[in-house]
Amino acid sequence: MTVLIFIPLFFATSICSAVELESDTDVATAGYYQLKWQNADKNVRFEIEEADNLAFDDARRLYQGRDRATVITGRPDGIYYYRARIAAVDGPTGSWSDTVKVEVDHHPLSRALGFFSIGAIVFIAILVAILIGNRRYHIKESV
Numbered sequence: 001m002t003v004l005i006f007i008p009l010f011f012a013t014s015i016c017s018a019v020e021l022e023s024d025t026d027v028a029t030a031g032y033y034q035l036k037w038q039n040a041d042k043n044v045r046f047e048i049e050e051a052d053n054l055a056f057d058d059a060r061r062l063y064q065g066r067d068r069a070t071v072i073t074g075r076p077d078g079i080y081y082y083r084a085r086i087a088a089v090d091g092p093t094g095s096w097s098d099t100v101k102v103e104v105d106h107h108p109l110s111r112a113l114g115f116f117s118i119g120a121i122v123f124i125a126i127l128v129a130i131l132i133g134n135r136r137y138h139i140k141e142s143v
Contacts, residue, residue, distance in 0.1 A: 021084040021097040028104045030091045035100070037084045045086035052064060054081055054099065058070040 004038045013093050037046055045066055051059040063070055064087055072080075086094035 019084040019086060019094065019097040021048075021082060021100050023082070023100050023102050026102065028075075028102055029107055032071055033102055033104075034069060034071050035082055036069040037097070038068055039086060041086075045087045045089060046083045046084055047083060047093075049096075051081045052078060054138060056081065056083065057088075077104050077106055079103050093137075125130075 019037050019039050021035065021037045024036070035048065037048070039046075043066075045064065046059060046068070048063040048070070049059045050062040051057065061116070062072075062082070082100045084097045088094075109118060
């Protein structure tokens with residue numbers, strides 16, 4: 001009889017075990033970041049929530065399914081909080097993971113325009129060098 005009780009408890013524990021959630025960055029300046037989550041059980045569904053406050057008031061479901069990572073893009077500047085849990089289809093739902101905080105702080109427009117300007121200058125310099133070299137080559141060929 002103890003064996004019969006132990007087996008269901010073992011399965012309930014594995015289904016409800018904790019999910020480990022992590023982000024590839026604490027401050028996202030490039031406009032995207034990746035969330036990854038894992039659990040010892042390979043055959044479970046996960047639920048990921050996103051909120052703009054630590055209490056998860058008005059949290060929205062970001063993802064539900066079997067994947068173990070997602071890339072987040074398109075977020076305006078601000079602080080975002082994420083949590084994950086196992087979402088069993090016909091069984092118990094696991095407890096929420098530790099909260100992961102990500103701050104989105106995009107590069108300023110002036111920096112982006114500066115990089116664009118430097119790139120344009122380099123492109124024009126290479127183009128001019130090619131054109132001058134081509135002209136000198138053709139002058140030598142005709143002499």
